[in-house]
Amino acid sequence: MAEKLLEVNDLKVSFFTYAGEVQAVRGVSFHVNKGETLAIVGESGCGKSVTVHSLMRLIPSPPGKIKEGSIIFDGIDIISLSEKQMNEVRGSKMGMIFQDPMTSLNPTMTISQQIMEGIMRHKDVSKKEAFEEAIRILELVEIPNARKRANNYPHQFSGGMRQRVMIAIAIACNPMLLIADEPTTALDVTIQAQIIDLMKAIQKKMNTSIILITHDLGVVADIADRVNVMYAGEIVESGTLNEIFYDPYHPYTWGLLESVPRLDMAEDKPLVPIPGTPPDLLDPPKGCPFADRCKYAMVICKEQHPEMTSCSKTHKVSCWLTHPDAPKVERPLGGMKIE
Amino acid sequence: MSAIELEKFKPIGMDIEDSERITRPSLTYWQDAWRRLKMNKLAMVSLYVLIGIVIMAIIGPYLRPYTFDEQDYMEIFSPPSKDHWFGTDDLGRDLFVRVWMGARVSLRIGFFAALIDIVVGMIYGGISGYFGGRTDDIMMRIVDILYGIPYMIIVILLMILMEPGELTLIIAMSITGWVGTARLVRGQVLQLKNQEFVLAAKTLGASPWRIITKHMFPNILGIMIVQMTMDIPGAIFSEAFLSYIGLGIKLPNASWGSLASDGIKQVVERPWMLIFPAVMISLTMLSFNILGDGLRDALDPKLRN
Amino acid sequence: MGRYIGKRFLHSIFTLFIIATVTFILMNLMPGKPFTGEKPIPEEIRKNMEAKYGLDKPIHERYVIYMKNLLRGDLGMSMVHKHRSVGSIIKERFPISASLGLRALSFALIAGLFLGIIAAVNHGKTWDYVSMIIAVIGVSVPSFIIGGLLQYFVGVKLRLFPVTGWESFKHTVIPSFALGLGTLAVMARMMRTSMLDVLNQDYIKTAKAKGLPRRAVVWRHGIRNAILPVVTILGPLVAGITTGTFVVENIFAIPGLGQFLVSSVNQNDYTLIMGLTLFYSLILVTMNFIVDILYGIVDPRITLVERKE
Numbered sequence: 044m045a046e047k048l049l050e051v052n053d054l055k056v057s058f059f060t061y062a063g064e065v066q067a068v069r070g071v072s073f074h075v076n077k078g079e080t081l082a083i084v085g086e087s088g089c090g091k092s093v094t095v096h097s098l099m100r101l102i103p104s105p106p107g108k109i110k111e112g113s114i115i116f117d118g119i120d121i122i123s124l125s126e127k128q129m130n131e132v133r134g135s136k137m138g139m140i141f142q143d144p145m146t147s148l149n150p151t152m153t154i155s156q157q158i159m160e161g162i163m164r165h166k167d168v169s170k171k172e173a174f175e176e177a178i179r180i181l182e183l184v185e186i187p188n189a190r191k192r193a194n195n196y197p198h199q200f201s202g203g204m205r206q207r208v209m210i211a212i213a214i215a216c217n218p219m220l221l222i223a224d225e226p227t228t229a230l231d232v233t234i235q236a237q238i239i240d241l242m243k244a245i246q247k248k249m250n251t252s253i254i255l256i257t258h259d260l261g262v263v264a265d266i267a268d269r270v271n272v273m274y275a276g277e278i279v280e281s282g283t284l285n286e287i288f289y290d291p292y293h294p295y296t297w298g299l300l301e302s303v304p305r306l307d308m309a310e311d312k313p314l315v316p317i318p319g320t321p322p323d324l325l326d327p328p329k330g331c332p333f334a335d336r337c338k339y340a341m342v343i344c345k346e347q348h349p350e351m352t353s354c355s356k357t358h359k360v361s362c363w364l365t366h367p368d369a370p371k372v373e374r375p376l377g378g379m380k381i382e
Numbered sequence: 383m384s385a386i387e388l389e390k391f392k393p394i395g396m397d398i399e400d401s402e403r404i405t406r407p408s409l410t411y412w413q414d415a416w417r418r419l420k421m422n423k424l425a426m427v428s429l430y431v432l433i434g435i436v437i438m439a440i441i442g443p444y445l446r447p448y449t450f451d452e453q454d455y456m457e458i459f460s461p462p463s464k465d466h467w468f469g470t471d472d473l474g475r476d477l478f479v480r481v482w483m484g485a486r487v488s489l490r491i492g493f494f495a496a497l498i499d500i501v502v503g504m505i506y507g508g509i510s511g512y513f514g515g516r517t518d519d520i521m522m523r524i525v526d527i528l529y530g531i532p533y534m535i536i537v538i539l540l541m542i543l544m545e546p547g548e549l550t551l552i553i554a555m556s557i558t559g560w561v562g563t564a565r566l567v568r569g570q571v572l573q574l575k576n577q578e579f580v581l582a583a584k585t586l587g588a589s590p591w592r593i594i595t596k597h598m599f600p601n602i603l604g605i606m607i608v609q610m611t612m613d614i615p616g617a618i619f620s621e622a623f624l625s626y627i628g629l630g631i632k633l634p635n636a637s638w639g640s641l642a643s644d645g646i647k648q649v650v651e652r653p654w655m656l657i658f659p660a661v662m663i664s665l666t667m668l669s670f671n672i673l674g675d676g677l678r679d680a681l682d683p684k685l686r687n
Numbered sequence: 688m689g690r691y692i693g694k695r696f697l698h699s700i701f702t703l704f705i706i707a708t709v710t711f712i713l714m715n716l717m718p719g720k721p722f723t724g725e726k727p728i729p730e731e732i733r734k735n736m737e738a739k740y741g742l743d744k745p746i747h748e749r750y751v752i753y754m755k756n757l758l759r760g761d762l763g764m765s766m767v768h769k770h771r772s773v774g775s776i777i778k779e780r781f782p783i784s785a786s787l788g789l790r791a792l793s794f795a796l797i798a799g800l801f802l803g804i805i806a807a808v809n810h811g812k813t814w815d816y817v818s819m820i821i822a823v824i825g826v827s828v829p830s831f832i833i834g835g836l837l838q839y840f841v842g843v844k845l846r847l848f849p850v851t852g853w854e855s856f857k858h859t860v861i862p863s864f865a866l867g868l869g870t871l872a873v874m875a876r877m878m879r880t881s882m883l884d885v886l887n888q889d890y891i892k893t894a895k896a897k898g899l900p901r902r903a904v905v906w907r908h909g910i911r912n913a914i915l916p917v918v919t920i921l922g923p924l925v926a927g928i929t930t931g932t933f934v935v936e937n938i939f940a941i942p943g944l945g946q947f948l949v950s951s952v953n954q955n956d957y958t959l960i961m962g963l964t965l966f967y968s969l970i971l972v973t974m975n976f977i978v979d980i981l982y983g984i985v986d987p988r989i990t991l992v993e994r995k996e
């Protein structure tokens with residue numbers, strides 16, 4: 044049995060704006076095991092970033108606030124930590140990679156300074172040792188000529204190289220958990236693959252757990268062990284990679300799988316976007332949030348929120364179609380029926 | 383779970399309209415901006431203060447039975463009283479009437495100087511940004527040089543050269559004032575130039591003039607309104623400054639600046655002569671600045687959510 | 688970097704050249720010729736002067752002579768202050784103006800940056816409002832009005848400071864404050880906006896994710912980047928302070944150079960006006976040059992971009 048590194052329970056995060064309370068994350072629960080990769084997928088604005096930022100308590104406050112729930116990481120209750128204690132965790136036990144490598148590095152500091160900063164914060168080392176360590180990590184993330192380039196500024200690096208530097212910053216103190224929020228979205232396709240390979244290599248070497256947010260199901264297939272599908276601030280389905288890709292239960296997951304290109308799909312199969320738009324998080328519907336856009340919606344879907352149901356030990360879904368009284372529907376992918 | 387009635391499981395299918403309707407009712411850009419501005423109390427108060435000042439500039443001089451240049455040697459330097467609400471000056475002229483006559487002059491100068499700045503800046507910046515390349519290089523080099531020249535000194539030189547008066551003040555202030563606007567507009571145009579709707583219009587064969595006026599200026603308008611609310615107090619400020627060093631409006635006419643500079647010379651014995659015009663200048667500048675800030679926030683699409 | 692400095696230097700020289708030329712043209716457009724002003728100068732002296740400045744020659748030759756004189760630093764003779772060269776007036780009076788200007792500038796910079804940072808770091812809280820109220824008042828009240836009011840209330844009513852003159856440190860307090868307040872306000876607003884902008888940048892999140900304490904995030908990552916756009920407006924700010932000295936010196940009867948400009952304007956002392964114009968332009972162009980270089984040092988991206996051109 045795999046050991047749990049992170050366990051999130053019923054997490055609720057809101058932003059209090061002048062227009063009202065934006066319920067960005069509405070009660071999500073999931074866990075991450077040691078050494079595994081969890082992918083989080085879902086449409087833009089569904090709360091993926093807010094969820095993972097909450098794990099490191101990086102939600103801007105005000106207006107943001109973690110309203111409810113617990114985050115247990117490596118036995119520590121993250122939410123109850125003081126800001127000072129939290130700073131001991133950030134960067135040393137958890138590292139984070141952001142989407143845009145062009146804007147995520149400080150333009151007025153050299154690469155090595157930016158890596159050394161985290162090392163010197165968390166380890167008791169001299170400046171010189173920290174520099175050597177920074178070089179070692181730059182070599183680890185495969186920056187050619189690391190020693191020479193360490194004193195360059197970010198603008199002297201290409202996008203892919205900068206993302207490697209970002210990874211270097213994130214892993215500088217051997218974190219147990221590496222959170223990557225769309226690490227490849229801003230990069231060229233060929234570079235994307237390199238970055239994913241690099242992350243895999245690092246995971247193997249350091250046995251890190253990874254939470255990866257991406258819109259690219261190809262990347263998910265490449266690296267993830269398990270997948271969370273998020274919609275309108277909730278997790279609507281979660282399971283192993285195979286369960287989500289080959290045995291999905293939630294109509295939203297079906298739509299998602301149909302709307303993005305996948306390598307394992309027949310070439311002539313047309314891509315079908317999901318019609319409609321996600322609900323307003325200022326005033327989320329009381330029933331299933333996907334009901335309005337769901338081909339299979341029933342009367343109940345609009346009235347009552349479906350509960351999380353287990354389909355297997357690892358597979359959970361929140362959909363009324365799994366109710367025994369619900370009509371059997373044809374699944375568009377694979378043509379299997381829901382029992 | 384099994385307590386749910388069977389008919390609740392009747393399929394109803396998707397309801398895209400419904401899902402579209404849920405999203406916020408779409409307001410036009412200007413409606414949205416106005417709504418945001420109205421929520422900014424301070425900016426609204428400033429707006430009302432400015433409207434009040436403009437109204438007073440129009441009717442103020444008629445509220446008292448004096449004219450702005452009517453001298454009364456029996457009433458020299460009298461402090462504010464029932465007869466002379468703001469007191470009188472060295473020639474016994476009523477300061478209440480003079481302050482509101484001065485308001486007309488100051489506001490006119492501010493408004494027209496700002497307007498010229500905006501118009502010239504928009505045309506210059508628009509052309510420079512739109513055509514780009516060599517044209518842009520040369521035009522921006524010129525702007526750079528003008529920008530490096532101390533603006534107030536040029537104004538002083540021009541004021542000495544030309545006949546003193548309102549028009550001269552406006553011209554002198556506009557002669558370098560447009561430079562900042564031109565830079566701003568150029569930056570915006572460069573950004574807009576490559577956006578799809580402009581590219582589309584270009585492909586359809588629209589003339590540059592049409593693209594600039596029909597497609598670009600409406601998009602820059604918001605920024606220009608903000609710029610204008612910042613330029614007007616700037617011009618009023620400069621006018622006051624020039625009046626102080628003796629290059630402003632000529633007597634017996636008055637502007638807030640000339641009234642304040644007369645007042646400074648008397649500040650120790652007759653503080654009212656400074657205080658009323660000073661309060662008017664400061665209140666107007668304050669209101670314009672706050673309103674400008676409010677407008678900027680209200681018009682900033684980045685903050686729109 | 689060397690190339691960048693060189694380029695900026697040429698740019699400054701060119702600007703100065705333009706200003707000198709424009710000034711020359713304006714001088715020749717002036718009603719009345721130099722040396723034939725309202726108060727006529729003795730015939731002999733006038734002839735001498737005209738010969739020295741080549742006023743008897745055609746305009747293009749005069750232009751050459753004028754430029755040569757400028758290169759030698761000769762700005763001519765004052766028309767009102769007999770037997771005094773513009774150069775000697777500058778030499779005598781400028782140090783006082785410079786001292787006033789520098790005092791005002793350093794007060795404005797330090798207090799302005801401080802206020803701006805405090806406001807941004809406490810965004811939306813009391814300190815933000817307090818510093819922004821100070822800033823808005825500062826930009827809204829012209830320096831001569833502040834000067835006049837301070838003179839009346841602090842000087843005359845409260846008798847805390849002397850109201851006129853330039854003798855001891857005490858004399859410098861109110862004028863420096865009156866002169867610096869506007870600049871302080873611009874500085875504070877600019878710094879606040881810039882700092883808020885920077886604090887929203889992704890790299891600030893990166894820094895936070897490293898576990899750096901808030902103080903380090905604000906100081907090491909925030910301020911250096913936030914100060915960049917502020918550096919660019921230093922040129923115009925110095926220009927503002929310089930023009931401000933014209934009136935502040937006048938109000939407080941400070942025997943500086945600015946006072947001369949005001950009086951020369953009122954007395955139609957054209958040579959003095961021209962000379963002072965050029966002198967002030969030189970100061971401001973030099974200042975802009977220094978700011979450009981400063982900017983190149985603070986922002987590592989600048990010099991590289993220039994090189995690519």
Ligand SMILES: Nc1ncnc2c1ncn2[C@@H]1O[C@H](COP(=O)(O)OP(=O)(O)OP(=O)(O)O)[C@@H](O)[C@H]1O
Binds near residue numbers: 086090
């Ligand atoms: N600072 C904020 N203030 C107000 N609302 C916010 C803020 N940050 C996020 N939100 C809201 O929270 C919701 C979730 O945002 P989030 O950034 O987590 O989406 P996401 O799933 O990461 O999308 P993307 O794929 O585009 O990155 C959005 O509806 C967004 O409007």
Ligand SMILES: [Mg+2]
Binds near residue numbers: 091092093
């Ligand atoms: Mg995101």
